[in-house]
Amino acid sequence: MPGRAAADAAGPRVVRPYQPVEIGQGAKMGLLPEGRQNYVVAWDGYEEAVEQAKTLVGDSIRPDSISGGMAVDGDDVLFTGAYRTDTVPARITLRIGAGAEVEAGMLRLPGRPGWGTYYHDAAGAGRPQETVRVTAYDADGSVLADLAYEPSPASR
Numbered sequence: 001m002p003g004r005a006a007a008d009a010a011g012p013r014v015v016r017p018y019q020p021v022e023i024g025q026g027a028k029m030g031l032l033p034e035g036r037q038n039y040v041v042a043w044d045g046y047e048e049a050v051e052q053a054k055t056l057v058g059d060s061i062r063p064d065s066i067s068g069g070m071a072v073d074g075d076d077v078l079f080t081g082a083y084r085t086d087t088v089p090a091r092i093t094l095r096i097g098a099g100a101e102v103e104a105g106m107l108r109l110p111g112r113p114g115w116g117t118y119y120h121d122a123a124g125a126g127r128p129q130e131t132v133r134v135t136a137y138d139a140d141g142s143v144l145a146d147l148a149y150e151p152s153p154a155s156r
Helices: 004-008 046-053
Strands: 021-024 027-031 039-042 069-073 076-084 091-096 105-108 115-122 132-137 143-149
Touching: 021 076, 021 115, 027 046, 027 105, 027 115, 039 046, 039 076, 076 132, 076 143
Parallel strands: none
Antiparallel strands: 021 027, 027 039, 069 076, 076 115, 091 132, 105 115, 132 143
């Protein structure tokens, strides 16, 4: 069946350090080997953002946890964050309030860095008004880590 292999390929896409990956709404995400859970999301000036991030420590999130945030531009929302788990997640989902669970895209560096990032383009969905829940699952469907946060008024 065409396209089935991509659907069956669980887990994050492996990318080179500093490789710009289009994640929606004109934003690019890149993962850095410097620091801990160090990544950038940039709409403009991607190379400059990477150079600046090279001097930073990164998120340094707790083991078996997820960070989360969102950028809002009008009705367009872009969710991004990092995970740090011993087991590489097979998938990460987002759910707003009692809404449907949606799959996030995931990226990680080659080897076993113990972390990676996720993103979800919710263009046109409008600013969330309810709790945002992010969940990382292993291949068996067990929860590796989760995060619930209230949307903030931040915009990009």
